[in-house]
Structures are given as C-alpha cells and as structure tokens.
Amino acid sequence: MDSSSVHTNCIKLQFTATSKMPTDSEIFGFFQKRGWLAESLVAMFRAPREHCVYVKFKTEELLTAALLECPSSEAFLYDSGETVQVTFSTGRGNFRYVRLFGLPVEVDNKHVVNVLEKYGRIHQTVRERYGPDTGYPILNGVRGVHMEISKEIPCQLHVQHFQLRVFYDGIINKCYSCGSAEHIKVDCPKRKSAGGRPSTYAEAMQFSDKNQFPAIQQNQTAVEPVLTPVPAVVQSPGCARNIKEPTIEDGGSLEELPFSSSPEIPDAPVPKEIDDSLDLTDQGRSISKKRLRSMLKDAKKQNEKGSDSSPEKTKVPRSVRVTEEQAKLQKKK
DSSP states (O other), rough: OGGGGTTEEEEEOOTTTTTOOOOOOHHHHHHHTTTOGGGEEEEEEEEEGTTTEEEEEEEEEHHHHHHHHOEEEEEEOTSSSEEEEEEEEEEESSSEEEEEESSOSSEEEEEHHHHHGGEEEEEEEEEEEEOOOOOHHHHEEEEEEEEESSSOHHHHHHETEEEEEEEEETTOOOOOOTSSSSOOOGOOOGOOGGGGGOOSHHHHHHHHTTTTOOOOOOOOOOOOOOOOOOOOOOOOTSSOOOOOOGGGTTTTGGGGSSOOOOOOOOOOOTTTTSSSTEEEEETTTTEEEEHHHHHHHEEEHHHHHHHHHHHSOOOOOOHHHHHHHHHHHHHOO
16 A cells, blocks of 8 residues: 555544543544534544544545634543643644745735645645724735645745745744754854954844944044145346336326326327228227217317427327226316
8 A cells, every 4th residue: 555545634633642542432522523524524543652533534625624624723621621732733744724924915826835835735725814803804915825744844935036934833943044943043153243243133233222333443544735836936137027007096097197008009080991880889888980080089189288288298099098088077077
C-alpha cells in the first residue's frame, strides 16, 4: 500500500501527552457537539502512542467542510467533568488556518496559492471581512488559507513584489537576518555595527532616547586669504601731470572755467552741405538747422561785446556756447 494513501480524508484530534485516552462514549459525545453525523463518517480509531484519535470522513469535501468549522483548538470534556485542550489537524499533516497580512485586495488568490503550495496542501482560500456588528462588512485586507502544513512556513513571504507577514498557530518567530529562534531581527548580533553606531531604525530610536549618538567630528581647517600684491603704477617722465581744473562744484561759475583743453571751432556759418534731416538735441528738444544758425549768430554777437570790455579775446567753443547762454538766463531769474 502506498504510504500517501494512509490517513486520507482524516481529522486528527491531538491530545496532550499527560492526558488519558477518551472512551467511545466520550468521543461520540464530542462528535455530536461538533455536528459530525454518522452519515458523513467512515471510521474512528485511536493511536495511543501518538496520543491522538483519527476520524475518517467519506469524501474530501466533507473533510474540508468539517475542518473549516473547527477552531485551532477546543476543550474536550470527559465524563468525569475534567477538560483538556485538543488540536485539530489533518491525518497527513498539520491542518492550520494561515493568515497573510499586507497583501493588497487587488492581488488574486491564485498568486497566494502559487507561493504557499510548496509548504503543504491547500484546501481553501478566503478573504476576511469586518464583522457585521461594525456596520461595514467590507474586506479588511487579510487573506486566510486553510491548508495542511507539511513544511514550516517562514514568518515572512513575498507574493509578487509585496512583502507579507505570516501567522498561524504554532508558528515559530525567527530572526529575519540569521534565522535564529533565540532572538528577533532588532537584537541580531550580526546586525550590530562596529563602534556602537545604529544600523537599523529601531536601534536609532533607542540611541536617540538615550542620547547616545556619538558626536560628529568635523575637520575644520581655517583657510588663510591669499593676498595678491598690486604693482605700483610708475608714471613715465614724459607723461603730463594731472592738473585739477576748477569745476562748478568748487564754487566757480561758467565764466571762470577755462576752455583751453577744448578744441577751438572757428566762427563760421554752418555749411550748406549739412543734410536737412540732421537734428541736434538740446535737453531732449530737437534743434533744426535754421535754429542752429540763429544760435551761432547770437553767440558771435556775445563774443564781440565781450571783446570790447576785455583786452584779450577768448574764443568759446560751440559745444559750450548754448550751455553758457542758458546759465546766464538762470542767473537773471
């Protein structure tokens, strides 16, 4: 006989090692409490060495329906009034209700089956909901899997690219880093970095509460400014000296300003070759050629009057004559 066909469609009632084996009447009373009818059963037999009782159902569907209604453990009542906790599992392995946390509701259950089927035989997958008493019987994001566990399921799984937390009765919490059952990831000695610096977020929070962060040493070096000497300007003997000439700010007037440095322009009428479109600007106003000739004549008359009173005749450049005339008008005002 093939060993794989042994204990098929069986529920295993596991008693504790110190409890006594129940009688037939006590077992049948437990069947009635669970709602297991004789029409759905094939056999019931004890295994004293294993401290368990096997209950064989007619079909796999009846077995699955019975397992789905069973909690992970339940109190077994003896006729003496004594009670003991018994656990439910399949005859060929540990039947558990595995819960998965952290999986979006959009992910199909077939992806869950593809990951968990390597750890045992899956009977049913469910999507948990909030209770009707909340008024919102909607999905709560937890997946449930009724399965026979033949291989230990780790506490953390990946379905597609999502990381899930796994929980079921009898699971052993192990360190995610080294796999040891003696500590968890936060206390793993392999994650302790040299120098006592925190290597995880949890360690950083512990250090911050105790103010044990090592002081940050900054290598600060003062940088001296680089001074570039500016060579002195040596004036050649042939260069003319800079002579400060009096200006209006020094208290002088326009009549006192020398015009020796300005180019001399002879008193001559404006040539006719000047284009009629030529416009000069005097304080933002356009001056026509006719107006320019009139201004030159007036300036010439002023020079002739000044030559009668002064022994030396001073020639005033054309660029200053208009400005001089305006200054005199301002003095009269």
